[in-house]
Amino acid sequence: MKVLLSWLREFAPIEGDPAELADHLSDLGMAVEEMRMLPPLDGVVVARVAGLRPHPEADRIQLVDVELPGATGEGTGGALQVCCGAFNMTEGDLVPFATVGTTMPGGLVIGERRMRGQLSQGMCCSAAELELGADAEGIMILPSEFELGAPLMSQLGLAGDVLYDLEVNPNRPDAMSVAGVARDLAARLGVPFRIPAPVVSETGEDVSTVASVEIIDADLCGRFGVRVIRDVSIGQSPLWMQARLTLCGMRPINSVVDVSNYVMLELGTPNHTYDLALVPGGHLGTRRSAGGERLVTLDGSEREMLRGDGLIVDRDDRPIGISGVMGGENTEIGDSTTAVLLELAWWDRLSISRTSQRLGLRSEASMRFERGTDHELVPIALDRFCELLDRVTPGGVSVCRGRLDGRGDLPPTTRVRVRPARMSHLLGRPFSSDELRGLLDPIGLQCTESDDAAPRGAEPDDGALEVTIPSFRPDVVTETDVAEEVARHYGYQRLGRTVPRSPEPGRLTPAQRLRRDLRRVLVGAGLSEAMPNPFLAPDAVRRAGIDGADPVRLLNPLATEESVLRPSLLPGLIAAAAYNSSHRNDSVSLFEIGVVFGPPSAGDADTAAADTSAAAVLPTETEHLGAIWAGGEAADAVHLTELIATAFGLRLSLTNANDLDGMHPVRAAQVLLDGQAVGVVGEVDPVVCERHGLSQRCAWLQVNVEPLLAAASAAAERPYRLVSTYPSSDIDLAFAVPNGVQASQVRSTLLASGGDELRSVDLFDIYRGDQMDPGTRSLAYRLRLQADDRTLTDEQVADIRQRCIDAVEHAHSAVLR
Amino acid sequence: MNGPATDTPASTAADVSPEALLASIDAARGEGLAAVAAAATSDELTQVESTLFGRKAALGQIKQGLGSLPPDQRAAVGRALNEAQQDLRAAHAEAADELAASARREQLQREWLDLTETPPGPERGHLHLVTQTTERLEDVFVGMGFTVSEGPQAETDWYNFEALNLPAAHPARSMWDTLYLDLGERTELGDGEGGEASNVVLRTHTSPVQIRVMEVQPPPIYTICPGRVFRRDTADASHMPVFHQIEGLVVDRGISFADLAGTLEEFTSAYFGKAISSRLRPSYFPFTEPSAEFDITCVICEGAGCQTCQRTGWIELGGCGMVHPNVLANCGIDFEEWTGFAFGFGIDRLALMRHGIDDLRDMYTNDIRFLSQF
C-alpha cells in the first residue's frame, strides 16, 4: 500500500520529519518498506514548445525550440534548442523541461551536449524519466494552465512530498486506505483526524426515477449504494490526479476510471461504474449464482460461475458483473458514455475471497473486499466520487438527486468488554481505564464504562470498559484483539522485557541425546551428513530397486519429479553419491537420519473410513539411518554396524538375506537387534548402481532409528561387570564349516555353549581353497576364557573347549580342523 | 669369554698374606676394567657383569678369604677390596650408559621419519549445516529451560490449520502454499481452502507440534519444536519447498507480552552475541494475538546499515505473539487461567547468514565440496 504524505495531510495535520513519521508507521504495524522523498527537481520547469524541426543528420531525433522565460539559446528566434527522441509534441504544448545542470531522479546530470552535430541545451522529459508515471515513450504534455517557467513539482502539488510504501497486515482492512493510515498516524501523533464531508451539487433528476437496486441474497450483500451522474464526458484526468495514482501504483486510464481508483485508494472503498445506457432501466440486482451462468468480464474472458458466486444482474436477471471482483463487458463505460451508474457496495468477505481466488482475479478491489470494507463509508464514498468527477470534468457533471441505499445483512456492531487487569496481565505492564481510553478512543474504538457488573473469567473486573468497535475494524472482535490495539498504540517497544523461568530444567530426551551421539559416531567413522530431497519422482523409487513399496503421493506436487514421498532413504542417498561421482568425487561416504513415509497403517478400509483420528489417516513415518559408501564394500557397512553396536552397547547381529529391496543379491544381510529385524546391510545391487551411473560398488546400511535408540537408552543403564583379576586363557578353534552356515551362527553357538567363563569370541581367520572340502570354508575363532573368582585349571579349559567343539560340530555339521 | 679371574685358583686361607691379597685385588681390578672396556654390546656387557660381581667373582673370592687374616690387617685389605669393587661398578655403569646411548642413536637413525610424508589417513565426516545450526539453537533454548518436542511431518488439516485458529476458508490460509497428500478416497482438496479436518497436508510450519504438546501436557509448558517443514514453493536462492524451522511455546500462569519480548532478547544475545539485540513490530498471524514481527540487529553491519539489511540496521528473523485464546481453547487449556506466547523462525537462513552463503539451494546439493567445509 503506497501513500503520499500530502494525501495523508488532507485528513490530519501530520507534521514532522518524514523519517520519524516512517518510524511511527512501522511501529504501528504498517512497516515502511520504502520511503521516497520526491525530488524537488527545481531544475525541471514548465516550458513551451515554440517550434519543431527535423534533425538534419538523424531520423529518430527531432529538434525542438523550447521557450523558457529568461533563457536564450541556439534555437529559432533565440529559443533553446533541444534534440528530442519523442514525436508526440505539437507547437504550443507545455512540457516539463530539465535545464542544464539538473540532476534527474535516476542520477543523470543534464549537460549541454551535441547529438549528431546539433546542440542540445536541456531535456524534454517523459513521465518515466521524472518517475511520475510509467510512460517512457512520449514527453509529458502539461495542462495549458500551468505557469510557464515555474518548477514542475510545485505545479503538480508534489513539491517536498514523501511516498511511503507500506506493508499492511491482512488484519488491517482500515490501513488499506489513505484515510485509514492517516487515522492511525494521527492517533499516534495526537492530532485530530477527520474525513472531510464531500460537497455535491445535485442538479439532475431524482435518482430513484432512473435507477433501482434489489438485494436478492442478503447474506451476500450487506449494503448496495448507487448514484447516477449525467453529462459525463470521458477524458483525461488532471495531472495531479494522474501523478498521485501513478505514484501509488495505479495506471491512469481516463477520468472516470481514475476517479474510481482514487476514491478506492483514498477511502478503501472499491466501486464500479456502469454505462447507464447499457443497463436496462438502470436496475441492478445482486444474488448468488446457482452455477453454470456465463459472463464475459472486462478483461475479455468468458467466466463460468459456480454455485454461490456473487453476481450483479440486470432487470432481466442477466449477469452483468461478478460481485466485488470484476464487471461485465456488456455494461462497460466507453468513450461514448454520458451517464454513469455508480455502484458502491459492501460484500460478504468470504464470498469475494472464494470467487476471486478461484477465478485468479485478485485485484486491488477484491483484496479490499476480502479484508473487509467499511459499510458506513458507502454514502460518503459515493459523494466523494461525484465531487471528484465533477471537479475533473471540464464543465462539470450533473449529479442526480439522492442515493439509492439497498440493505442486506450487515454484521452487528461489536461491543467488547475490556478489563484493565486483563490488559495489564497480557501486556506485562499496568494499564488504567483512563490510559486505555486514551489509546483506544483516537482510533475509533469508543470506550464507555461497563455497566455489566457480572464478573467474567479469572481477572478482576475493576474499571472494566465497554468498547464499541467501529465498522472499519471488523478484525477486532475479542478482548485480546483490543489488547493488540492497546499494545500497538502504546508502542511494542515501550512494553517491558521480562524473562519467565520454567519450573523444570531444560533438557533433551534420552532419545534426542542419543540421536546426537549417533550422528557423531557416524561422523567419526568418516561419513558426512547429506539432506536429499524427501520428494521423489515415482520412477526414482523403482530405479533404486524398491519394488514392494507403494509410495505416498502428493495431491498437488510442483513437478512430477517431486510427486511422491520417499519410502526409503536409498533413492536420495544413491543419487547424492552419483552427483558427487559425476563431479569427480568418486568415493564419498554419506549418511542421513531422516523420515521415510508409508501409507496409513489403519486397518481394513471399512473401519478406517469411519476413523478420522489423526493416527488413522496419517501416513506412517519412520525415522531411518541410511549410510552409503560409494566405492565401498559390504565390510565397510558391517564394520559401521559393529561400531554402532559397540558405541551404544547393543546386541546387533546379521542374517544373510538375498531378496532385499535394492540390495545386492548375494552381498546383503538383515540387521537384527536382539533378534528383531531393524535394518539391512551390505552392498547396493550393482544393477541399481549402474542405473545411477555408478560403476563401482556401493556399500549400504539402513537401520530403523527408533528401536535402535530405545535399546541404546536401555543399554545406557547397563550394570558394571567386574574386571576379573584372575589370569585368562586363550584357545584357538578352526572349523570346516559348510558355506550355508553363517559365521555369525557359529559364533553364537560358541558363545552359547562356552558358559560364563567364555568371555569373547573373535573370528580371526577365514580360509577358502584347495585344502577344504568343496562347499566349506575354514573359520578360525579365538576364544578367551576367564573366571571371576579363580584361575581356570587346564582341565576346566579343556572341558570348555570340548563343549564348544561338540556344540559347533553338532549344530552346523562343521568339523574341527 | 674374557672374564676376570674366575679361573684363578682360589687362595687358601692358610697361605695368604696381606701383600699377596693386595696384589691379587689389583690384578682383578685391572682385568675387570679391561673386560668392561672390551664389551662392545650390551649383551657382552651383561656377561661381563656376571663375572665381576658376586661371590664367585675374583673379588668376591678374595673377600671370602678376608676372614682368615689377622684382624689388624683386615681393614687395609678390605678397604682396597671396596675401592676396587667401586671402581669396577663405576666403570660398568659408565659403559652401560654409553652403550645404551649409542644403541639409541643407532635406533633413532634407523627410525628417522618425515612426518609430512604421511599419506592421508581415515577422514572424519561432517554434520550438515542444518543439523549444526539446529543443535546450536536447541542448546541455547535448553539452557533457558526449554525442552525439545517433535511431531509428524505429515499432518491433518486440524493440526496444521484448524486448531491454530485457521478454520476452513480462512483467508489467511493463502499465507501458506500447502502441499496435500493423496491418500485415496478420504482426500478432498477442494478449492485450495482446505476444509476436511482429516485432510492430510505436509506441515507448513512446526506449529502442529505445539498443538500436540498442549493436548497432552498440562501447563506450565516451555518447549521448542525444531523440524522440517514444507511449502509449495519453487526452489530459488531464498526458497526451498523443504526447509527447517524452529518454534517455541511457553504456556504458564501470568505470561505476558513482556515475557515474550524478554525471552526473545535473551535468546538473541545468547545465540548471536551481546552486540545483537531484538525488537518487535506489530504483525498478524491467525494463531497469535497480539502478534509481532521479530527483528534482530543486522549481524553483518551490527546496526550501522548495509546492503543486507537494506540500510535499516535490522533483519527480520521471524514471527511471534501471544498464543490466541482460540488456540488454547482448542487444546483444552483455560485461557483465563493460563496465557502463553509462541515464536518461530527459519533455521536454514541462520546457517546462510552465519557462513555467508548466498544461495539456499547450495545447502541441499549434497556436494561433498560443500558438506566438507563445515
Ligand SMILES: [Zn+2]
Ligand atoms: Zn546491515
